[in-house]
Amino acid sequence: MEDIDVLIVGAGITGIGTGCYLTTRLPGHSFAILEGRAAIGGTWDLFRFPGIRSDSDLFTFGFGFKPWTSDRSIAKADLILDYLHETVREHDLERRIRFDHRVVAAHWSSEDARWTVKAEHAGEQVVFRCRFLVSGTGYYDYAQGYAPDFAGIEDFGGAIVHPQFWPEDLDYAGKRVVVIGSGATAATVVPAMAGTAAHVTMLQRTPSYMLSLPAEDPIHKAMKRMLGQERTYPITRRRYIWVQRAVYRASRRYPRLVRRALLADARRRLPKGFDVAAHFDPPYNPWDQRMCIVPDGDIYGAISSGAASVVTDHIDRFTATGIRLRSGRVLEADIVVTATGLRMLPLGGIALRVDGADVELPERTVYKSMMLSAIPNFAFVVGYENASWTLKVDLVAEHLCRLITYMDARGFDSVVPVRAEDDAERLPLFDLSSGYVRRGIGAFPHMSSRGPWTFEQAYEVDVERLAGPVDGPELRFGTRISSAPPVLA
Numbered sequence: 001m002e003d004i005d006v007l008i009v010g011a012g013i014t015g016i017g018t019g020c021y022l023t024t025r026l027p028g029h030s031f032a033i034l035e036g037r038a039a040i041g042g043t044w045d046l047f048r049f050p051g052i053r054s055d056s057d058l059f060t061f062g063f064g065f066k067p068w069t070s071d072r073s074i075a076k077a078d079l080i081l082d083y084l085h086e087t088v089r090e091h092d093l094e095r096r097i098r099f100d101h102r103v104v105a106a107h108w109s110s111e112d113a114r115w116t117v118k119a120e121h122a123g124e125q126v127v128f129r130c131r132f133l134v135s136g137t138g139y140y141d142y143a144q145g146y147a148p149d150f151a152g153i154e155d156f157g158g159a160i161v162h163p164q165f166w167p168e169d170l171d172y173a174g175k176r177v178v179v180i181g182s183g184a185t186a187a188t189v190v191p192a193m194a195g196t197a198a199h200v201t202m203l204q205r206t207p208s209y210m211l212s213l214p215a216e217d218p219i220h221k222a223m224k225r226m227l228g229q230e231r232t233y234p235i236t237r238r239r240y241i242w243v244q245r246a247v248y249r250a251s252r253r254y255p256r257l258v259r260r261a262l263l264a265d266a267r268r269r270l271p272k273g274f275d276v277a278a279h280f281d282p283p284y285n286p287w288d289q290r291m292c293i294v295p296d297g298d299i300y301g302a303i304s305s306g307a308a309s310v311v312t313d314h315i316d317r318f319t320a321t322g323i324r325l326r327s328g329r330v331l332e333a334d335i336v337v338t339a340t341g342l343r344m345l346p347l348g349g350i351a352l353r354v355d356g357a358d359v360e361l362p363e364r365t366v367y368k369s370m371m372l373s374a375i376p377n378f379a380f381v382v383g384y385e386n387a388s389w390t391l392k393v394d395l396v397a398e399h400l401c402r403l404i405t406y407m408d409a410r411g412f413d414s415v416v417p418v419r420a421e422d423d424a425e426r427l428p429l430f431d432l433s434s435g436y437v438r439r440g441i442g443a444f445p446h447m448s449s450r451g452p453w454t455f456e457q458a459y460e461v462d463v464e465r466l467a468g469p470v471d472g473p474e475l476r477f478g479t480r481i482s483s484a485p486p487v488l489a
Contacts (some may be wrong), residue, residue, distance in 0.1 A: 005404075009034050013390075013393060015041065040097065042138070051188045063390055073214065104118055109355065113131070144164075155319060173197070176197070179203065190308050207280050208282060211293055243460075263276055269304070288433045313327050343464075346361050362442065365453050369382075384457055387431065392459075425449060427449060429444050
């Protein structure tokens with residue numbers, strides 16, 4: 001049984017980033033990364049649907065310690081994977097990664113001040129012990145996607161594909177394709193398949209907001225020529241952070257103004273007379289749900305060219321040759337892509353226990369957006385809905401390294417956040433109205449509305465609290481003798 005200082009679950013962006021910080025900030029500490037699949041990259045290696053790309057700019061999606069050198073601000077998965085593989089090589093992380101190790105359970109013992117972590121590998125159970133456990137699994141269920149139970153789906157004679165499990169041999173050249181959905185995946189797949197397929201139809205119940213951004217940043221390119229990559233990257237990174245926050249704040253404070261601007265952009269890019277109100281004007285305010293990033297307005301270009309179209313209607317049932325809508329219209333199809341969303345799953349489905357008691361995650365409160373009440377020596381990373389995921393990775397990993405250093409200097413073996421007994425407020429972690437959030441949020445921990453117990457979608461808030469002191473009145477530090485956590489929510 002391997003006994004190490006820090007065990008990270010997941011070799012995606014979170015696991016790789018955290019490993020890099022441990023390598024540089026805590027070189028004397030041992031750590032390992034357990035990855036359930038046979039490759040690094042997480043989302044960017046798992047998903048193989050056409051056109052898969054980042055849904056935020058790469059200047060902030062890249063790590064703070066490693067500049068994104070491409071001029072592409074919105075990049076496809078292959079460039080992102082190249083970047084991650086390069087990061088792993090530069091920090092000699094591959095020797096730390098245990099591939100094909102799927103973590104299923106983790107048990108904390110206050111007597112030992114250690115986690116015992118169980119993983120499945122090659123049909124057998126492997127056990128690790130660690131001082132700190134870090135979850136880098138995100139919040140999606142990567143074993144299964146969400147697919148509604150459409151009436152008559154068994155009657156359809158063509159191929160039905162969920163983007164999460166895209167067949168490598170799927171030939172859609174010259175085929176009629178219907179993509180069900182209006183979110184980021186649909187907005188990516190439609191223009192990527194258009195032109196090769198005979199025609200691609202995006203079928204949606206309700207529209208989503210589409211924000212067109214340049215795929216390449218001309219300002220960055222010009223600055224790089226004048227100042228060089230090293231000096232340009234931090235400037236561009238700060239600029240994009242500001243833009244992300246400005247768009248989100250404007251959407252919340254002035255939703256009508258932002259709505260008008262987005263619809264005006266759609267009208268400018270689409271053919272004259274196109275019914276923008278019917279197909280690109282959602283019945284909710286901007287950022288009540290995630291906004292789709294479309295590089296260079298590519299989905300508008302696909303529609304304008306005639307290679308793609310959009311239909312806003314409800315599905316009545318599948319037929320042998322396509323989909324019949326409630327309006328009576330029938331969409332003929334050879335292939336149906338169900339871009340209907342993902343399932344949410346907290347902590348990758350790992351079963352946690354503390355001193356013999358099962359942890360009920362909905363009963364736990366987040367602390368500083370990275371720990372959970374009454375769970376010792378545990379950290380997690382869930383990135384921003386309205387900004388780049390990696391911004392949170394940098395903040396949490398750096399704070400974790402400082403926290404461990406603080407504990408080492410004072411001889412502490414454990415740390416646990418403790419919420420006051422009289423603080424009974426419980427709020428959901430995410431306030432988005434998206435279907436995948438409504439379906440899955442009940443299985444997640446909750447937050448409060450004050451102090452370090454909030455989980456705000458605000459990078460500047462996390463900068464202030466995670467770049468600040470690592471101790472606080474809500475934390476209980478202990479040794480092996482005195483580390484038993486209080487039984488509090």
